[in-house]
Amino acid sequence: MAEPYLVVEHLTKVYERGHVVALKDVSFEVQKGEFLVIIGLSGSGKSTLLRCINRLIEPTKGRIFIDGVEITRLSPRQMRRFRRKIGMIFQHFNLIKRATVMTNVLTGRLGYNPTWKTLLGLFPRSDRELALRNLERVGLLEKAYVRADELSGGQQQRVGIARALMQQPELLLADEPVSALDPATSHSVMQYIEQMNREDGVTVLASLHFLSLARRYGTRIIALKDGELVFDGAPEEIDDRKFKEIYGEEAEEVEIR
């Protein structure tokens, strides 16, 4: 087997206030090109795990390797450079609401351009062309100069995907990308992520609420419960008993088509 792309070793995160343990000794490996889905109840540590991987949150203990680089030991400056290769999309899209879609997409190139130019809002022609290409890819070319808050939820998430595409990432972190969307829109957004995974070979780590979505898109599933890794395997391996273990005895599976 090839060298794994992402290695998480004994990752632990303790929040200072209230001494809440968000992650307890989590370890797993991800191969290049995998579509890894993280499932678990709200508060089980999914978001914390994703944010530890690009160090938006500093892990308390443990090591993370991406492509052989131990990112938990990088300096803030090195980490900033490294983040360019890690795209991220969010549950609430986190777009600049007052700015145009184009500006939002271009922010994906901030790490590649000199600071003074970006402060004045100047991006090279090649970046602008790339932005339009990526917008076309997510089917929003005609919305390029519309204000972001005028778009629907699904469209806003697609802008988020285009922003991540601008980074030309090797790894995509998706923090509950479809939780704020309706079922039909969810599938369209998930398909764009799947497309990134298949066509561009981007390794994807996505946290999802619905098991049906996880089964449909994931090549592998890990499950967190109260910050601990309780399952790691293929989607088919999650049967009724496993499901109850992850979500608790009273849980009932909800289908989303």
Added chain:
Amino acid sequence: MAPRYPEAFVHEKPEWTVWNRIADFLYFGLGNLRKHLSIALLDMGGIAILWILTSYVIIRLSTGEIGYTLVPWWAFGLGVAEAAALWESFGRSFGHRVARVELRRVDGGDPALHQRFAYWLLWHVSVLPLVGLLFSPPLHERASGLALRPFTMEGRTPKPWWRTSTGIYVAWLMGVALLAAISVTISWEDLVRLFTRAGTTAKFWRSFFSPDTSIILKTVRALIVTVFMAMTATAFAVMVAVPLSFLAARNLMRGLIGRSIYTVIRVTMSIIRSIEPVVWAIFFLVWVRVELAPFAGMLALFVHSVSDLTKLYAERLESIDPGLIEAITATGANRLQVLRYAVIPQIVNPYISFTLYRWDINIRMATVVGVVGGGGIGQALFFYLKGNLWTQAGTVMLFIIALVWAIDYLSARLRAKLA
């Protein structure tokens, strides 16, 4: 639930030789002392304040003099203590309320009148010399069969406020305080004048319909000076307040150094803000001894605006969405880029809106500041009023009303556009 007194204190003499018993005695004894003293002091304080205010009103109404007490201090002290004892024994007093205890029978039942009377009598032999308190339970509690114990709302219907001693006390206190306030600020002669001498201002009101046209040019010039004062003050205040606001935002200033800078700026700003612009204007008039009065007025408005805007700006900064900061950071952007793409888009419009609002306030304030000599239209108004030039004063007022109304309307419209 009966209080957990050590057996020895209830049934037999304390064994002074046993260290544990002594410690227990001190603990419970001092605990009781604290409880009884706090209730007695609260009640005595309350009654003393009430008595001082009452006697103040009586003296004011009967003699027209300002005085504070009708009785010598020792009689006053005795009376207050006695009133407190009566109040504590026969009602649920102020002190009982605050300490959250009440007078109940030891078995928890409602006390009978004769028991309350016994408690009141024994209050004198134990509370006043303070010795009885050191016993546990205190002597007067033991002898009367009543004890102070925490009250809860369970199982008892609350009385309406006018049937509780505290309610009556507070209502009486408020009534007396209001009477005292009225007697200081309003006199009968003033009221008579208010209703009979309205005619003296007739010229002033008439000028609203026939203004003095000869001073229009002068007034407009003063008006422009006022607007300019407000503009200069606002413009310079923005330049200072914008950078300061970043240092005064709790979410941006972390760590020991950050927090101390935050605290210093916030405290300074709130002190500056609590002093009115008029006071600042007088202060600057003395300080700079200006030939050109508007400069002092402008400085006063500037200082007040800086503190006000810093607070408004910083509060806006504190409520920005952290999600966007996360998203921009995740693209590999550095701090400046995060500021430009995640923070500034969220604050630009509110900042402009606050600035307009402050400019609007400054124009209104500029007229007031002018009255103390800060230049502009306020100074003109003051000049005419002082010289009994009612017609001219009315004319100036007309212009002030027009200006304030126009600016109000303009800034409201602009802010609605920005929202």
